[in-house]
Amino acid sequence: MNYRIIVHYAELALKGKNRSDFVKRLRINIRRKLRSLGYEWDVLSIHDRIFVEAGNVASDQADQVVKEVARIPGIAWLSYVHWFAEKQYRFLQAEPDMKPIHDLIKEMAVQTYQKGKSFALKVKRSDKNFRIPSRQLSIDLAKSIVDNSEWQDVDLQHADQFFYVNISSRGISVHTNKIIGSGGLPVSSTGRVLTLLSGGFDSPVAAWLMANRGCNVDFVHFSASHHQLKDVEDYKISRIVKKISEITGRAKLYIVPYTHFDMALLEHDLAYDLILFRRFMARVAERIMLKDNSQALVTGDNLGQVASQTLENINSMNQAITTPILRPLITYNKEQIIDISKQLDLFDVCCEPYKDCCALISKSPKTKSKTELLSKLETSFLANYEALISDTLSEMTEVVYNFGHLEHKIHVNE
Numbered sequence: 001m002n003y004r005i006i007v008h009y010a011e012l013a014l015k016g017k018n019r020s021d022f023v024k025r026l027r028i029n030i031r032r033k034l035r036s037l038g039y040e041w042d043v044l045s046i047h048d049r050i051f052v053e054a055g056n057v058a059s060d061q062a063d064q065v066v067k068e069v070a071r072i073p074g075i076a077w078l079s080y081v082h083w084f085a086e087k088q089y090r091f092l093q094a095e096p097d098m099k100p101i102h103d104l105i106k107e108m109a110v111q112t113y114q115k116g117k118s119f120a121l122k123v124k125r126s127d128k129n130f131r132i133p134s135r136q137l138s139i140d141l142a143k144s145i146v147d148n149s150e151w152q153d154v155d156l157q158h159a160d161q162f163f164y165v166n167i168s169s170r171g172i173s174v175h176t177n178k179i180i181g182s183g184g185l186p187v188s189s190t191g192r193v194l195t196l197l198s199g200g201f202d203s204p205v206a207a208w209l210m211a212n213r214g215c216n217v218d219f220v221h222f223s224a225s226h227h228q229l230k231d232v233e234d235y236k237i238s239r240i241v242k243k244i245s246e247i248t249g250r251a252k253l254y255i256v257p258y259t260h261f262d263m264a265l266l267e268h269d270l271a272y273d274l275i276l277f278r279r280f281m282a283r284v285a286e287r288i289m290l291k292d293n294s295q296a297l298v299t300g301d302n303l304g305q306v307a308s309q310t311l312e313n314i315n316s317m318n319q320a321i322t323t324p325i326l327r328p329l330i331t332y333n334k335e336q337i338i339d340i341s342k343q344l345d346l347f348d349v350c351c352e353p354y355k356d357c358c359a360l361i362s363k364s365p366k367t368k369s370k371t372e373l374l375s376k377l378e379t380s381f382l383a384n385y386e387a388l389i390s391d392t393l394s395e396m397t398e399v400v401y402n403f404g405h406l407e408h409k410i411h412v413n414e
Helices: 019-036 059-069 099-112 134-148 202-211 236-248 259-264 273-292 311-318 334-343 347-351 357-361 371-381 385-394
Strands: 002-008 042-046 049-056 075-085 118-125 161-167 171-175 179-183 191-196 215-223 250-257 296-298 397-402 405-411
Touching (some): 049 059, 191 202, 215 273, 236 347, 250 385, 259 385, 273 385, 334 347
Antiparallel strands (some): 002 075
């Protein structure tokens, strides 16, 4: 069967003169996602939607591709449709032969029947050269369903099963219920950010939220140990980034050791060690951002969840760098964050046992801090701060994924 995937976008349609740029970016992202799945299908923009020419493929194959494409930010909804090209079927002639459409509708009705449920036909006639009025065609097709399947109850507004028929100058498409996307904006349409990634639920969800607002998202993780390149793919943090990249596309992960910072404060029992460490992470991340041309740092903070996320400590971290720090989860509760992680298929990997750097460093963290005091502590106990940052970055590992596929991995000092 010949299939075409129809992609609808919501927010992009509200754009002004730059709308075409956003649509073009979404087309590119869809094409790249398809290529990562092994398909070189044409992706076209016609009027207010995007079409993917899947061609003659099996229905289960088309269904799987649509589910994967639906995860891409920027898509409101999509569906794979049975496509009848006007060049072949000539529906715009004076007396069109609608038998192919009726035969397909009857077949789809049998396949989708649900006992005790209702159905409805939605016919849209974009080209008025088609001679049969939408209402009449809808009645005719509904009669084919009632006469040839167990569907009997019609509910035009709140049906359990919809059958869609769209008529254009290029042909007729027929499909059933829509697959809902995440909406938002296409990745690469609004800038680049770097996310502080821990081993929990919060920061991966924060990264996805930024991707869904059109950002390219890269990651930096502070690790308690040095990782061999041969083992880095099995590392929990790497697998989290791999999962996210299945949705967002190309994503870099920088793994840096925090051992130099830990050693610098080893002999000092400071009550402010956690917030000092978060300021250190921000400064190291800012150096990486200069290299990568990132425009903002992203964290998984949500207000008041733990000691480091009080307004005082959040402000102390902000004061450490000049780069903006974005916190998309600032008002979320834990249940909301976990629900999103399940939707993104991140829940299981995030549940795996893992002690993040903040848990290892902090014993009884202070909930309130002042920038002036922290600056004095840094001057007293971390006097050679630049060397601390340089030594940390010299032992950095870089891993790159592209739609879930490993692109490369290197130790930067090699």
